[in-house]
Amino acid sequence: MAEHVQPRIFEALTPPHESTIIFLHGRGDSGHNVAPSLLFRPVNSDHSEASRSNSSLTFRHLLPRTKFVFPTAAKRRVQVYGDGTKINQWFDMESLAITDLEEEIQIEGIKESTDYILQLIKEEVDAGIPPEKIVIMGISQGCATGAIVTMRYPGTLGGFVGMSGWLPFISQVENMFREGSDTTTVVRHIEKTLGSDKEITEENITEALKTPVFLGHGVLDTKILPRCGERLRDALKSAKFEKVVFVTYSVGHWWCDEELLHIAVWLGMKGFSVNGLRTFIGTDIESLKEQALSHSDS
Template sequence: MSYPAPFVRDATAEHRHTIILLHGRGSSGTELAEELEETLGSGSANLFQRFPGVRWVFPSARPRWSSVFEEEMSEWFDAPSLCDIGYKQHLQVEGLRQSVDFLLRVIEEEIDRVGSASKVVLGGISQGQATALHALVCGRHRLGAFVGASGWLPFADKIEEFLRGELGLEVEDLGDSFTSLLATPVFLGHGTDDNLIELDLGKQARDLLTRMGMSVSWKEYEGADQDGHWIKEPEEVDDIVAFLSDALEDIVKQG
């Protein structure tokens, strides 16, 4: 089964950057875009209003069987447990592989469209962050930035084992493209009271990416909406704006 066409919000000014964001389990690209439109930073401005020169791309997962809910639902991969992410971990593999392959094609299309990998930002929320991080690590580009919220990194222990354990490899041994992508600046935000994805899982992703040599901006937020499992208004919106403004120097020159 193929993936739906991504939902796109075109730039309202000259197109200078593209931001690709992945939704969480049970949602869609369209729903994520609608929720972000209602999520405001300081000055009652959302992310779309702050960055008029950005083309926003919201891919959607395809329906697949959820072993937790025992029905088909929109998810990037099957996650049998979010309390114990190692539980039946083998069930995650097929969906992750398919979703990452799909996402890498979307990234290449947007690089061709905007003209440079440095002008493309990747990210997601919850399971979308989890999938997007795998796509980042499996990709071959130094992107402009990565933005994640309320998520985790599946197979974090095995990725680290692959890089520094069983194969005895350091990052530089994996090739120039891998070394280059590690220069992608990363923002990770997480609610301290997130009742779906524990804060420690977010910290695990942060720590692994840092040990790999990536520059990670980590932020914790108290009292976020939706039981802590969403972007905190206005603080997290403001932090994302500041992070992207630093990572992409010309992103806010079109006010």
């Protein structure tokens, strides 16, 4: 396994620690760098004057009993540069515009990175957190990596939250589903592509497909086009993940506060401890629930 720096960890703000979010940064970023942007900036929204002027409640406050783990991708050579340059990336790739171009250079990194994240999940489970309370969350290449982790995990996770991302090997996956392959066959194909000998059973897949999915994408994203997020959504629906939500936002290649608020509400509906929502919507929780489950909920 490649060498990784220690993840940046933020314990639950309010004990006891009930759940864990493992957040996967984008290409060229790091867990240490992205953590403050996600956790420490006040969340603002247009629901009310109080929510527009909020200066104290952050995403971390909204999920007070959740531990946050921010791993950093290993430094990998960027082959397209041709000069030996290395950056933090979960896997190398030829192009962001065509995500499945030259897929063979992606394989080694996807295998190593997803094995690493699966090990982080195991460590949380060994520490007493049930898989149903562990969420894989990622942006851009972190979303792409998280999608493969979710498909490879042999059981039900608390959720997969993907932002502004895509699914690696998407054309292969789409073609297999189009030709009538079931999800077990597709996941076995992914494992074979990665050079993994991990056994994939129908029972494992049945449990994995119970993992709920929340996907957000900016309609102004010119780096990873919204169509990439739509193809990820459609592939997960073809795989028959039981609950897939896809929501678009007026933002570019990043998240927005409204998206974070929707994610917190969505997790609350899945049984995670959420606090502070009255600041945003008073007692009218149903209106926010409707937003958090809007667009393409299956």
